[in-house]
Amino acid sequence: MIKSNIKLFVLSFFILVSLRPLQSAEMADPIKVDWSFKGLTGTFDRASLQRGFQVYKEVCASCHSMQYLSYRNLGEPGGPEFSEQEVKAIAASFEIEDGPDSQGEMFTRPGKPSDKFKSPYPNVQAATAANGGAYPPDMSVLVKARKGGANYIYSVLVGYEDPPPGVTLDEGVYYNKYMAGNKIKMPNNLMDGLVEYADGTESTVDQMAKDVTTFLAWAAEPELEERHKTGVKVIIYLVLLTILVYLSMKKIWSRVDSEV
Amino acid sequence: MSEHEYTPKSKAGKWFNDRLPLLTLGAHLTDYPTPKNLNYWWTFGGILTFCLITQIVTGIVLAMHYVAHADLAFASVEHIMRDVNYGWLIRYIHSNGASMFFLAVYIHIFRSLFYGSYKSPREVIWIIGLMIYLLMMAAAFMGYVLPWGQMSFWGATVITNLFSAIPLVGDSITTWLWGAYSVDNPTLNRFFSLHYLIPFLILGLVVLHIWALHVPGNNNPVGIDIKKPSKDTVPFHPYITIKDAFALLVFMIIFAGFVFFTPNVLGHSDNYIPANPLVTPAHIVPEWYLLPFYAILRSVPDKLGGVILMFSAIFILFVLPWLDTSKVRSAVFRPIYRQFFWILVIDVLMLGYVGAMPAEGVYLVLARVGTIYYFLHFIVVMPVVGYLEKTDPIPMSISEPVLTGGAEPSLARKVDDKV
Numbered sequence: 079m080i081k082s083n084i085k086l087f088v089l090s091f092f093i094l095v096s097l098r099p100l101q102s103a104e105m106a107d108p109i110k111v112d113w114s115f116k117g118l119t120g121t122f123d124r125a126s127l128q129r130g131f132q133v134y135k136e137v138c139a140s141c142h143s144m145q146y147l148s149y150r151n152l153g154e155p156g157g158p159e160f161s162e163q164e165v166k167a168i169a170a171s172f173e174i175e176d177g178p179d180s181q182g183e184m185f186t187r188p189g190k191p192s193d194k195f196k197s198p199y200p201n202v203q204a205a206t207a208a209n210g211g212a213y214p215p216d217m218s219v220l221v222k223a224r225k226g227g228a229n230y231i232y233s234v235l236v237g238y239e240d241p242p243p244g245v246t247l248d249e250g251v252y253y254n255k256y257m258a259g260n261k262i263k264m265p266n267n268l269m270d271g272l273v274e275y276a277d278g279t280e281s282t283v284d285q286m287a288k289d290v291t292t293f294l295a296w297a298a299e300p301e302l303e304e305r306h307k308t309g310v311k312v313i314i315y316l317v318l319l320t321i322l323v324y325l326s327m328k329k330i331w332s333r334v335d336s337e338v
Numbered sequence: 339m340s341e342h343e344y345t346p347k348s349k350a351g352k353w354f355n356d357r358l359p360l361l362t363l364g365a366h367l368t369d370y371p372t373p374k375n376l377n378y379w380w381t382f383g384g385i386l387t388f389c390l391i392t393q394i395v396t397g398i399v400l401a402m403h404y405v406a407h408a409d410l411a412f413a414s415v416e417h418i419m420r421d422v423n424y425g426w427l428i429r430y431i432h433s434n435g436a437s438m439f440f441l442a443v444y445i446h447i448f449r450s451l452f453y454g455s456y457k458s459p460r461e462v463i464w465i466i467g468l469m470i471y472l473l474m475m476a477a478a479f480m481g482y483v484l485p486w487g488q489m490s491f492w493g494a495t496v497i498t499n500l501f502s503a504i505p506l507v508g509d510s511i512t513t514w515l516w517g518a519y520s521v522d523n524p525t526l527n528r529f530f531s532l533h534y535l536i537p538f539l540i541l542g543l544v545v546l547h548i549w550a551l552h553v554p555g556n557n558n559p560v561g562i563d564i565k566k567p568s569k570d571t572v573p574f575h576p577y578i579t580i581k582d583a584f585a586l587l588v589f590m591i592i593f594a595g596f597v598f599f600t601p602n603v604l605g606h607s608d609n610y611i612p613a614n615p616l617v618t619p620a621h622i623v624p625e626w627y628l629l630p631f632y633a634i635l636r637s638v639p640d641k642l643g644g645v646i647l648m649f650s651a652i653f654i655l656f657v658l659p660w661l662d663t664s665k666v667r668s669a670v671f672r673p674i675y676r677q678f679f680w681i682l683v684i685d686v687l688m689l690g691y692v693g694a695m696p697a698e699g700v701y702l703v704l705a706r707v708g709t710i711y712y713f714l715h716f717i718v719v720m721p722v723v724g725y726l727e728k729t730d731p732i733p734m735s736i737s738e739p740v741l742t743g744g745a746e747p748s749l750a751r752k753v754d755d756k757v
Contacts, residue, residue, distance in 0.1 A: 223610035
């Protein structure tokens with residue numbers, strides 16, 4: 079009796095869950111990419127992270143800030159893992175405002191690994207004003223802040239199309255089938271051969287989109303590799319302990335005539 | 339109860355115990371006679387204690403690094419995630435811990451509903467439990483506000499605005515709750531303060547909950563009164579402690595699965611966007627564990643009506659022991675009520691589902707049907723079924739279950755003989 083009740087219950091639950099809302103016609107489902115960082119033991123592709131940083135630095139960083147990252151993060155384990163010299167050189171290539179000095183004056187100096195990523199604009203208002211009234215979002219946690227995560231970011235980067243007939247777009251608005259409402263204020267900045275990859279990889283739009291998305295996924299979850307590694311150990315430990323405790327329980331309960 | 343006979347063996351122990359009988363209490367807790375037929379649904383009390391302690395410990399560490407200020411809160415959470423040693427682990431345990439806490443409490447509550455654990459003489463345990471549940475919802479709601487993301491801000495706005503539905507004084511109350519004329523820095527400050535306070539109130543109530551439990555002793559799957567101690571009981575330690583430990587470990591494996599492999603799946607992606615009072619998210623949804631109540635709230639076209647109905651949905655549970663007219667506790671022996679129990683479970687799950695959907699079209703219809711059924715279950719089904727239902731024979735004791743085939747009728751008794 080109870081068994082049939084449970085069956086009924088499970089069945090109704092699945093019927094309920096399968097009643098998914100109709101997908102909005104104005105937004106395509108993101109492309110599913112087989113990311114190396116997916117899955118229980120997923121890790122980042124180091125070379126892709128380094129290339130992705132290059133795309134970020136040469137393309138995205140002119141409008142998007144990444145204020146929660148520091149240059150030192152680029153050399154930390156689980157990230158792009160640039161060498162110490164490379165990180166110092168990257169940091170030093172930015173002029174950072176510091177101060178006030180002993181005279182009360184602000185001054186600029188070359189960046190240090192401990193500095194946060196330099197933002198392209200002094201504040202949100204300036205960024206908004208310079209970009210046609212649309213604030214280019216900070217990219218530190220962007221992958222976690224969008225439904226669909228890395229797939230969504232990648233899809234938007236490769237999702238630019240000519241608008242279908244009948245759709246008119248205002249000045250400074252572009253057509254992108256993966257964006258809600260299909261309208262986006264960010265122009266299509268990627269074109270084949272735009273950056274020259276240091277490792278000789280051909281910089282197609284698809285390659286750059288994948289690389290920069292990988293970089294953004296790491297930026298949002300720099301702990302991902304350590305999390306996965308620790309998680310596997312924790313689960314193995316817990317499973318072994320559970321087995322031991324289960325056997326102890328069976329032994330202890332064998333003293334009484336009750337099932338456990 | 340056997341603790342009256344307990345005397346410490348050492349002289350120092352006796353000296354101390356005469357002044358503060360902590361050792362007597364310890365002996366009571368270890369010897370506590372527990373029904374030997376408790377199934378795994380009974381392990382969630384221990385699991386919940388673990389959840390509370392986990393939330394308090396991780397929460398205290400998070401509070402060492404978190405900054406409760408509208409301009410700094412979001413950045414301080416990112417600081418915890420990136421710069422604090424194992425900050426990501428502590429925060430993910432805390433945020434997923436809230437969900438695991440509610441998962442466990444819902445199983446605990448439905449277990450109580452199935453086996454009639456709320457009935458005489460355990461009404462006070464039930465009521466204290468509901469108070470804990472209410473405080474948990476308050477703590478969870480305020481905790482969700484602290485990262486000061488978009489869902490934090492707009493969730494706080496929606497929920498605090500509910501109070502403005504109160505006639506005459508509503509707006510004043512809302513302003514008083516906010517400490518400002520909208521959800522703002524003062525709101526965040528007081529939510530942090532209260533979020534830190536509430537778990538300790540819960541801890542106090544948990545002590546009362548367990549104390550009240552130890553007066554009549556545990557209910558059990560058969561739902562009958564048992565002699566204690568007897569051959570129907572086992573001492574709490576080591577029998578129940580080891581069984582609780584086993585169940586807790588299984589629970590922890592699931593918990594760890596969320597924390598390490600999909601730590602954000604139970605949250606909303608919008609909460610990684612910093613709070614912006616000028617941009618309203620397309621859909622404002624609370625955390626999953628509050629969704630059934632959110633569905634009830636939105637099923638009523640009138641704001642005040644919705645608020646009243648939502649609070650009623652919780653407060654009706656307080657009078658449950660007096661709405662249930664059946665003399666049999668366990669649904670195992672209640673063939674009709676048992677069906678309605680599962681319908682209620684499905685109903686609540688459905689309300690949770692539609693609570694996550696836009697309040698329109700088929701979802702609104704489902705929300706209304708679900709809401710009506712929810713109240714019907716408690717106001718009509720429980721009293722009427724309890725009165726009319728012909729229950730199955732219940733056994734005399736745990737050790738002497740009813741034999742199938744009716745071979746030994748003397749081992750079974752009718753309900754009428756019982757009371």
